[in-house]
């Protein structure tokens with residue numbers, strides 16, 4: 001049932017609720033000895049910072065069953081989203097069509113870490129064609145056509161972007177929206 005009494009807050013998963021970058025680095029570290037604290041050049045994707053020959057491996061990791069199941073939540077994400085749920089109609093909006101196993105893994109991950117989000121408020125999509133009041137996302141491609149308030153969640157790949165209201169972590173989200 002759509003609740004229109006509270007504003008709609010849409011929240012991305014990868015690199016916003018989940019530390020997906022860390023998961024990739026954990027596997028690159030395990031398989032190729034890549035340092036967990038490898039320099040992340042501002043504005044570049046992880047694979048652009050990795051040696052040639054291994055930098056395409058991330059797609060194979062992302063396609064593996066279970067990759068998206070045990071990613072660590074971002075610091076303060078759970079507590080903050082729980083608090084936001086009192087004031088907003090929170091929707092989780094995540095692209096889950098590129099990697100077919102991600103859909104089930106992401107659904108189970110949300111059930112473990114965000115059990116207070118009902119299934120009605122989970123939107124697994126391709127393009128994020130959605131209607132909401134606020135969207136928190138790390139990808140400009142998801143924010144650019146969005147019609148509400150756009151909050152860019154900081155990730156190394158978006159550090160050179162200046163056109164959006166930026167949040168660096170969940171404490172800052174709490175400060176802005178609670």
Ligand SMILES: [Mg+2]
Nearest residue numbers: 012014015138
């Ligand atoms: Mg994301």
